[in-house]
Amino acid sequence: MSMLPSLIFLLVRFFDFRTGGLSFDGENYTMRYSKGISLHTVVVPADRIVLIELRQSIWQRFGDNCDLYISTMAEERSVHLCRNLRAKELRGLFHLD
Numbered sequence: 001m002s003m004l005p006s007l008i009f010l011l012v013r014f015f016d017f018r019t020g021g022l023s024f025d026g027e028n029y030t031m032r033y034s035k036g037i038s039l040h041t042v043v044v045p046a047d048r049i050v051l052i053e054l055r056q057s058i059w060q061r062f063g064d065n066c067d068l069y070i071s072t073m074a075e076e077r078s079v080h081l082c083r084n085l086r087a088k089e090l091r092g093l094f095h096l097d
Helices: 003-019 087-093
Strands: 021-024 028-035 038-045 049-055 065-073 077-086
Touching: 003 028, 003 038, 021 077, 021 087, 028 077, 038 077, 049 087, 065 087, 077 087
Parallel strands: none
Antiparallel strands: 021 028, 028 038, 049 065, 065 077
């Protein structure tokens, strides 16, 4: 009985691992991530981003990876989490160096 939800969760995490990430086209950021058992694709104009936060766990420091939290303000405030991205590439993308 519990095998089906576990299998669905595992498949969503696998597709998130394969397709998840962040891109920038000059004026919009496109984020692909999973939340629970659903995949999200969010396109946000750069001027709507309120807060950018990079967090590293102890295990992510070995590979220089981090989790990216982006807070946006449109009709309501939203927080988007993209997991396990390269910290060096994110610092260059957001000019955090």
